Amino acid sequence: MPPWPGLGRRLWWLALAAPLLAGLDRAPLTPLGQGPRLLDDQLVQTFFQLRGARPAPADPVILAIDADSLELGELLAPGERQASPLWRQMGPWPWTRALQARLAAHVLEQGAARVLFNIEFSQPSRFGPADDRAFAATLAPWRERVHLAAVYAVQEEGGLVQSRLRLPIHPLGAPGLTTLLQSPRGVVEAVPGQDWIQARLGDFPPPLPRPMAFLVRPAAPPPAPMGLDFPGPAGTMPRVPAWKLLEAPPSTWRGRTVLIGVTAPGLGDLQETPFGPMAGTEIQAVALANVLQGRGLGRLPLAGDGLLLLGWGALAGLQLRRPASAGGTLRLALALAGAVLLAGWAAWAGAWMRLPLAALLLAPVAGGGVRAVGQGLAESRERAYLHQVLSRRVSPTLLRDILRSPGPLWNQAVGSRARCAVLFSDLVGFTPLSAVLEPAELFALLNRYFEAMAGAVLEQEGLLDKFIGDAVMAEFGVPRSRGDAEEARSAVRAALAMQERLEALNLELAAAGTPPLRHGIGLHFGEVIAGNLGSSQRLEFTVVGASVNVTSRLEGLTRLFPEHPILVSGDLLALLPGELEVLPLGSHRIKGWPVPLEVYALQGLRPGEAAPG
Structure with missing residues (x-):
């Protein structure tokens, strides 16, 4: 008989103690602390999802340079744009600094307490010195109440890791550090504390910039990072689109902090949060609201x-x-x-x-x-x-x-690692159309679209993960896999079928006098964690991980290449050598991904390959 009793008594105490020791590894600096740290992040995300969204605070207000503000040429007729001096100057990004200064000056004239720019001004304007002079002259009356962004970046050059602090060139109010800390899973979770600032920026000449969120109070940041308490998903924080600035009443701005920044998804400033992707400007607004309300998440020393x-x-x-x-x-x-x-x-x-x-x-x-x-x-x-x-x-x-066993057996369900193809599709420019449709028409249109997209996925034996607004997420290879190449091939066929069915749907919409729909599709192959996620009342089988985030970012890149609605990653293309007609679009740096991602526009299947069903 093996000596289990004596050995078991020692082993279970060691098993009890090991996670407790790992809990002290906050960085985490060792493999022992990485597992608990990842689980901590997942638990916090689950807490946010279980609590759900709550009413957003009134302060701050985002003056959003959103997709509509960047596409006024498509939204408004030429005559309508001439009706407003601001509309005449708005268009594709970047805007002149003179225009950005006019936005800030307007809200300050209406009684805003301060204005913070979540836009980098570390280099002279590409529109010339006159643009910089106009920016400084316009904001001179409110010099101390206007704060610009300071950007900290770490770059590797020639095998050396270099830290850079890019400060604004305009001498206005104290600059605000835009850095936000991320969890090991790439989820934004905290504003840096004083200890982090001294450790990372201590070698730079003083005075060191404070985090942007702490510019709204005179006291210095606390030593430890301040965890972010997100009130809800993207769109929760109060905002006014830049192109509707003049329509907002003075009470919108009076006494409030105004954060000016880009929120258009097509510009790529999306970061992962417990509620899903969110523009960096809105995350900064969340941090500001936490400081103003004293609601930041803290930790014990x-x-x-x-x-x-x-x-x-x-x-x-x-x-x-x-x-x-x-x-x-x-x-x-x-x-x-x-x-x-x-x-x-x-x-x-x-x-x-x-x-x-x-x-x-x-x-x-x-x-x-x-x-x-x-x-x-x-x-x-x-x-x-x-x-x-x-x-x-x-x-x-x-x-x-x-x-017979006297009691029931208990099992704790956990996720498992898997490799699969992830497909992410999202309608482009659907917001303006939804604003003019009646609710019944909007739901009918979305249901027709989802019916066509779902059929393309299911026919290729994919898993329809979820519908998020007007987006579709699907996987090929979970919970069972037919092999990496076959799952990647099925994902490609499904994407091509989705594009064909959208074209057929657009013909029907044109006959009914409804504007056509356009979508972007991202395809990536990589490792995910698949399993049941939720609470004891509701479980949902889904996948999480960096590969899901990469696919979402890949779909977002279709805004930069409107002529190419389907983009695939080099990882997926490598599984199907010689099978796909693609157009290389170069390397793109994706948030949350350590190396630049090779991106290709999918043209179709090479002759001899089976066509999509």
Whole structure:
């Protein structure tokens, strides 16, 4: 008989202690801390999703350089544009600095407390020195109330990593550092604290810029990062499109902080948040609102985390020693994990405090699981011995009753890594059309579109993951895979079929007098985490990971190449050598992806390949 009892008693204590030690690795600097850190991020994202959106604060207000403001030439007739001096100057990005200064001057004249630009002005204007002079002259009356962006960047040149701090060239109010900290999963989570600023910017000449969010209060930033409390998904924060500036009443701006920045998705400034992709300007607005309201998410100091983890480890260990059966140990471990989740939710939602939940959660699960395995092996040996002793003395039915497990089996569902093709499709320019359609017409049109797109995916045995507004997300290769090449081929066929069906739908819409639809499709192949996500009341099978974000960014690049509605990554193209007709579009740096991504426009299948169904 193996010496399990003595060994098991030591192993389960080690299993209990390992997550607690990992919880102290905040960076994380070692592999031991990476797993809990990733789980912490997922738990926080789940908390946001369970809470859902809440009313947005009134301050700050975003003066948004949105897609409509950049496409006035398509939205308004030439005569309509001439009716407004601002409209005449608006068009594709970039705008003149003189125009941007006029936007800021207008809201300041209407009583805005301050204006912050989430736009970099570290180089002279491409429109010439006169443009810079006009910018400075227009904003001179409010010199101390206008703040420009300071940008910190890390670049690798010749094998050397160089840090650069790009400050604005215009001497207005104190510049604001636009850097926001991301989790290991690439989700924006915090504003840097004073410790981060000293560590990263300490070698630059003083005075060092404060984070933009902390320009609204005189006190210095706290030493630790301030976690962001997002009120909801993209579009939650109050905003006024730049092209509607003159329509907003003075009360819109009076006494408020105004953040001017680009929100148009086509310019690529989208970052991942717990509620999905969001423009960097809106994330800065969230940070400003957190500071103004004092709602930023905090953390205990490292010593506080240490005391919390030590105390919880001792309490959980004493409790887990009590059950005499494997089932009882598992049930208690799960109960302790549930208590951790409730306490974490209460601290997060009620006290705006983020606890090291992953370590607190994994400790009883790991320790209880190892102890339950040891108890289960011992019980199995006991049942075998009991069966040997009683098999000749009692009836088979009674023996089965004796040996039957006294309690239910518990399983914790977790995600699993998989490789698959991810497809992301989104309608382009649908917002103006939706604004003029009646709700019944809008829903009918979207349902016709989704019916056509869904059929193309399902016919190629893809998984329809979700519909997000007017976007479609699908995967090929989960939960079962037919091989990487076959799944990539199916994704390509589905994308081509979606484009063909959109063209057919547009013919029907043209006959009915409805403007045609246009969409962009991104295709990428990579690793994801697939599994059930949600709460005990609702579970949804989905995939998460960097590959999903890359596919979304790839679809967003179709705004830069309107003549190419389907873009594929080099990773997917490499799985189908010689099978696709593509047009190289060069390398593009994608947010959240460590290296530039090779992008190709999909033209079709080469002759001899099966056509899409």
